[in-house]
Amino acid sequence: MSVKSALYVVATPIGNLNDISLRAIQILGHVDVIAAEHVQNSMHLLSHHGITVKNTQLIALHQHNEKNAADKIITFLTAGKSVALLSDAGTPAISDPGALLVQRVLEHNFTVIPIPGPNAAVCALSAAGIANPHFLFYGFLPAKSGLRRRALTELAAFPYTLIFYEAPHRIVECLADMVVIFGPQRKLVIARELTKLFETIHTCTLEEATIWIDADSHHQKGEFVLLVHGTQIEKKSRISEQTQNTLNVLLNELPLKQAVKLTAEISGENRNALYQLALSIKTDLPTQ
Incomplete structure (x- = not known):
């Protein structure tokens, strides 16, 4: 049975309709x-x-009416009703409508209950064969090339796997921008039509990806998850051993940004280079 005055955030299949939990059905x-x-x-x-x-009353909640629909749902919850939130596919509020509704429901002190299930990003990552334990989920990049390149530039130096969603009508342009910003040899996993009949998971470099996507018109169809390997950080940089030791000591005592700032002031080294070195040191430190 459902809980009165509660919002259930229910994950639904991203393709194969059988990928739904027994709890979600209940x-x-x-x-x-x-x-x-x-x-x-x-x-x-x-x-x-x-x-x-x-x-059961069914209402629409999408990106164009979420604010008004949220007001209606608050009224339902106030009346003691239980509400389930569904997106077209996957987990609501993850690159889909729902986050504003959840925020409003919590502000009104009603209960939000997640019903976990399919998520395209995690599905793709689990089958990508990427050993890096850290990833950054970005979701959809800007539609315009200039803004997209700016966003990619901000992510280019990250050592984490970068996960993006992309629509079929933008996939060619998106990959072209990634080649420019990340470089042609950065590795990539293209996952398309996950859990569907023409599911494809293809690993290559970004340069090879542009060739692969153009080789067959079918390669450009379906919803895409793009997993870009993180940048490789040189563990032994040109930064002097004395400066590296200074950074190590400060990292043990201070937050990363502050440690980098002080090391740069002491040594005169480039702050960006020190920041990347600090990230690699933090990654290598054993967990407590």
């Missing part, structure tokens, strides 16, 4: 209201699993 069959990104899409999912919604 919750969807008992809530008073279902707020869906597209009601027809959600009705198809509910019908597939035999979930009856005869006594």
Whole structure:
């Protein structure tokens, strides 16, 4: 049974309709209201699993009406009703509508209950074969090339796996910008149509990716997850041993940014180079 005056954030399949949890099916069959990104899409999912919604109110909640829909849902919760939030695919509020609603519900002191399940970024990462334990999920890049390149530039030096979502009509331009900013030899995993009939997971360099994507028009179809390998940090840099020792000592006593700032002032070394060295040192430090 569902909890009164609670919002359930329910993850739904990203392709294969059977990728849904038993708990999600149970919750969807008992809530008073279902707020869906597209009601027809959600009705198809509910019908597939035999979930009856005869006594359930269905409303739309998408990027263009989220504020107004949130007001309506607060009214439902105030009346003691239970509400389930669904996006078209995957986990709501992760590069999908829902974050504003969750924020509003929490501000009104109602309960938010996550029902975990499919997520395209984690799905792709699990099958990418990337050993780096750290990753940064960015989501969708800006649609315009200038803004996209600026965003990529800010991420270029990160040693973490970078995870992006991209739409089929922008994939060619996006990869071209990545070659310019990250360089042609940076490794990449392209995951498309995950859990669907034409699921593809392809590993290559960024230079090879532009060739691969142009080689077959089918390669440009479907929703994409792009996993870019983090930049390789030189553990032994040209920074003097004395400066490295100074940075090590300060990192043991101060936050990273402050340690880098002081080391730069003491040594005269480039602050960006010291920052990258500090990140690599922190990564190598044993956990307490």
